[in-house]
Amino acid sequence: MPEIKNLSYIQAVNHALRWSLETVPNTVVFGEDVAVPGGPFGATKNLHRDFGVDRVFDLPISETAFLGMALGSAMTGLRPIAEIMYSDFLFVAMDQVVNQIANIRYTSNGKWGAPLVIRTQQGSSPGACAQHSKSIEAYLAHTPGLRVVCPTTPMEAYQAIRTAVVSDDPVFVVESRMLYPQKGEVQLDAELWPMGGARVVRPGADATIVAWSRTMTAALEAGEQLAARGVDAEVVDLRWIAPLDVETVADSVAKTGRLVIAHDAPGTGGFGGELAARVGERCFGRLRAPIARVTGIDAPLPAAPALQDVALPSADRIAGAVLETMSA
Amino acid sequence: MSELEELYRRMLVIRRFEEELAEVKKLGEVPGSIHLCIGQEAIPVGVSALLLPDDYVTATYRGHGWAIERGSDLAGLFGEIMGRASSVAGGRAASPYLSDASVGFIGENSIVGAGVPIALGAALSCDRLGGGRVSVVSIGDGAMNQGNVHEALNMAAVLALPLVVVVENNGYSEMVRIEDMVRVTNLAERGAAYGIPAETVDGNDPVVVARAAAVAIERARTGGGPSIIEARTQRLVGHYSGDAQHYRPAGEVAAAREVEPLVRARAALLEAGRDAAELDAIAAGVDREIQDALAAARLLPLPDPTTVMEHVYA
Ligand SMILES: Cc1ncc(C[n+]2csc(CCOP(=O)(O)OP(=O)(O)O)c2C)c(N)n1
Numbered sequence: 001m002p003e004i005k006n007l008s009y010i011q012a013v014n015h016a017l018r019w020s021l022e023t024v025p026n027t028v029v030f031g032e033d034v035a036v037p038g039g040p041f042g043a044t045k046n047l048h049r050d051f052g053v054d055r056v057f058d059l060p061i062s063e064t065a066f067l068g069m070a071l072g073s074a075m076t077g078l079r080p081i082a083e084i085m086y087s088d089f090l091f092v093a094m095d096q097v098v099n100q101i102a103n104i105r106y107t108s109n110g111k112w113g114a115p116l117v118i119r120t121q122q123g124s125s126p127g128a129c130a131q132h133s134k135s136i137e138a139y140l141a142h143t144p145g146l147r148v149v150c151p152t153t154p155m156e157a158y159q160a161i162r163t164a165v166v167s168d169d170p171v172f173v174v175e176s177r178m179l180y181p182q183k184g185e186v187q188l189d190a191e192l193w194p195m196g197g198a199r200v201v202r203p204g205a206d207a208t209i210v211a212w213s214r215t216m217t218a219a220l221e222a223g224e225q226l227a228a229r230g231v232d233a234e235v236v237d238l239r240w241i242a243p244l245d246v247e248t249v250a251d252s253v254a255k256t257g258r259l260v261i262a263h264d265a266p267g268t269g270g271f272g273g274e275l276a277a278r279v280g281e282r283c284f285g286r287l288r289a290p291i292a293r294v295t296g297i298d299a300p301l302p303a304a305p306a307l308q309d310v311a312l313p314s315a316d317r318i319a320g321a322v323l324e325t326m327s328a
Numbered sequence: 329m330s331e332l333e334e335l336y337r338r339m340l341v342i343r344r345f346e347e348e349l350a351e352v353k354k355l356g357e358v359p360g361s362i363h364l365c366i367g368q369e370a371i372p373v374g375v376s377a378l379l380l381p382d383d384y385v386t387a388t389y390r391g392h393g394w395a396i397e398r399g400s401d402l403a404g405l406f407g408e409i410m411g412r413a414s415s416v417a418g419g420r421a422a423s424p425y426l427s428d429a430s431v432g433f434i435g436e437n438s439i440v441g442a443g444v445p446i447a448l449g450a451a452l453s454c455d456r457l458g459g460g461r462v463s464v465v466s467i468g469d470g471a472m473n474q475g476n477v478h479e480a481l482n483m484a485a486v487l488a489l490p491l492v493v494v495v496e497n498n499g500y501s502e503m504v505r506i507e508d509m510v511r512v513t514n515l516a517e518r519g520a521a522y523g524i525p526a527e528t529v530d531g532n533d534p535v536v537v538a539r540a541a542a543v544a545i546e547r548a549r550t551g552g553g554p555s556i557i558e559a560r561t562q563r564l565v566g567h568y569s570g571d572a573q574h575y576r577p578a579g580e581v582a583a584a585r586e587v588e589p590l591v592r593a594r595a596a597l598l599e600a601g602r603d604a605a606e607l608d609a610i611a612a613g614v615d616r617e618i619q620d621a622l623a624a625a626r627l628l629p630l631p632d633p634t635t636v637m638e639h640v641y642a
Contacts, residue, residue: 028456054456060486065479068445069452072463075434076384076453095476099439100446104427109418110639111429144640168642 003189010180012154013043013119015188016161017081021051024079024165029056030066031083040085041121041180063093067118071101071170074116079165087122087136087174094139101170102145117164121175123214123264124308130300135213135265140172141241141274147171147195148241150213154184156239159193167195176214196240198248204234207258207322210249210275211313212238215262221315222262226322233322241271249275250282257288258325262313267295289328292321333602333610335377335534336593339369340614342393343590345402348618349392349409353569357626359411362423363390367532367564370589371496372397374537375464375557378545384432384454386447386465389424390496391436394466398433402617406625419631420639434463440501441467441474444493448480451489451554462490462548469558470501472515481522481554490548492541493524495558496531502567503575516558524554531559532589564588 007015020027029044029051035058038045048056059066063084070080084090090097097118104112124133140148147169151157157175164171201216202223211219216237223235234252238245253259259279261272276291294313301311346364353362365372368390376397379385387394395405400416407414409423416428427435434450437443447465454461471477472495484491495515499506512518519526525547529540537559544555562584566573573581585591594607 026457028452057487060479060483062479062483064476065445065448065483068442068476068480069449069483072386072434072446072449073452073456074449075429075446076450077457078449078453080449080452095439095442096445100437100442104435105642106639107417107421107425108427108429108435108639109416109420111417112427112435113642147641 002187004185004187006183007154007186008181008183009154009157009175010042012158012186013161013175014045015186016158017044017047019162020081020165021047021055026077027055027079027081027165028073029081029083030059032059032061032085034058034083039083041177043083043119063089064096067093067096068100070116070118071096071104071114074114074170075104075112079115081117081119081165084118084120086132087120088131088134090120090136097146098143102143105169106145113168114170115168116170117161117173118170119161119173119175121177121180123176123178124301124312125178126305126308127303129303133301135263135296137174137213137241138265138269138271141271145170146242148174149239150174150176150241151239152176152179152213152216152237154182155186158186159190162192163195166192174213178214179217196243196245198239198245199237200234200248200252201237202233202235204232204256206232206256207260207325208234208236208249208252208256209260209262209318209322210236210238211262212241213264215264215313218313218315218318219262222318222322225315225319231322231326244278246278246282250279253279253283254286257286258322259287259291260294260318260321260325261291262294262318264296264312266298267293268298270295289325292325294318294321330600332535332593332597332600335373335538336590336597337610337614338373338397339534339590339593340611341617342369342372342396344614344618345396345405346392348622349406350569352410352622357410358423360422361568361570362409363568364565365390365393365563367584367588368496368498368561369393370534370537371494371531371559371561372466374534375494375541377534377538378541379464380461382432382459383461384434384447384450384463386434386443386450386463387436388443388467388471389436389438390468391466392423395426395428395433395436398428398431400428400431400433402621403624403628406622407628410625411630412625412628413631414625414628441471441477443467444477444480448484448489448491451484451491452487454490460549462492462545464492464494466494466496468501469495469497469499469506469515470509472518473509481524481556484554485522485524488551488553491554492544492548493554493556495556496561497558498561498563500563500567514558516556519556524556526556526558528558528560531561532587532592534589534593562588
């Protein structure tokens, strides 16, 4: 009998961290407020109690130092899992990410490696200011040497973390704060999933919608709206930004001839542009309409809900973009 | 061989390696710039004398001396710096960013200060995985003004990790005087702010450096936490190859040459009764070693362009 539990996304994260500490030798978990407090969002609840202060510990508010510590300890035998409380805070430590962690395997010609995990969470929420609401996947995608996953369901979060922890490459698990309370079935004793791979969440024939992270919620809702209007949209959850599964998206587009990409991050330089280019390279002859993007606005994110409503992709806007490609 | 004689020989290896490198650079065989530690050799030599093979060392772009002291292959180092398919890093790192896992050399770093947080991580491994190992990191005086160093020093103290931070105070951060960039006389004074034992020592005497390192390393090995050693020294050459050093007052380098570590060590050895011929023989032996390594490096192939995408990921 598979061990299936109905868990919230954040509980799934907690289970995955527990599994890591129990199963994978030399894992350590550190960050801000992760020990006795159990994590600002509860991701590390009870781990300090059960695994002790040597393996689960709090650090000063020094993201640069602790990401550097993640790298140095990963190079020398530990498997650190560091938590960056909000993805926005990563920018104070970007040197360690871009110039250090991502490089070391390559610049050492494979002699050093950095088997580390950096967990963070991203996205806007009502009242969140522009320093607590960024969606950062494109910044990471631009740096060779990193792996990046944006899980959208509790099961995906559970599996993403476990895959990340056993990986010999540095992996960013970019969680979604808005999805933390959402519940879903998690098979705790599931086999590990391979790294990478998009997933067709809603099969359809008329148009392809690709999204990830929080935007998946809007994309799936758009799928429902479109169904009600007789448009059969296929919705693909990209999941991994790196490695990128272009095949699954391209296969879908080859079938539907239409592609709408949705993400919360600003459109300019956003990952949707990269994905559009890759799909265009493969599917040019199959496309029946220009690839469309529905993205966050090219502005710092506002805090007021009334402004946020128009700043981020909604189901309506995604559905509208699909209908436009249908009439192209 | 006396302690000083061995330290002298090791300093000579670094000195001759870098002098030769400067020549090779002039011949056009080294792409890019190189940062030499000529004049500062007593520091890597003095500290490394106390290190064991499974300890870790992290350095800066001025880190050839540390790599050599770690035991990295001399021909491999030459080859790496010359852009060849070296055993050190296959030509992917060159002079300012080389590392060598085979000898526990976490590596150089070309981002000022960034090696300290990484060395802190190695110290975490030393602590959690046991064995009484230590992590040593070398930085320049200018790096003491980097936020990453501040963060890492505090964290090392808070976690009581076996980290030894060696500040090679050569008086300049690139082209500005350190005394114009800080308001403390000795950088070791900063230690008090972190609760880290710190001292300022003569960085041109390898025996003095080794004595300070012995205390710091013993403290680290026995769970006493981090230490800072500020080693005062002077570089006898430019910040990088091609630095005209117009910012240095007339006579400064000449005066520094009088008190540089090799001159002093040689004088001390002569005073202790060694004769000049013996010391010359040591130098000749080192010279052969360097020439052999360089010759071997010149035979290394260039990196194979078809491998350019290898090792981005595991
Ligand atoms: C973050 C960063 N800023 C600036 C530089 C350019 N830079 C290279 S070396 C250097 C001076 C560092 O001085 P110090 O730490 O005293 O070391 P030294 O060169 O004297 O060994 C500077 C400013 C850099 N490499 N990294």
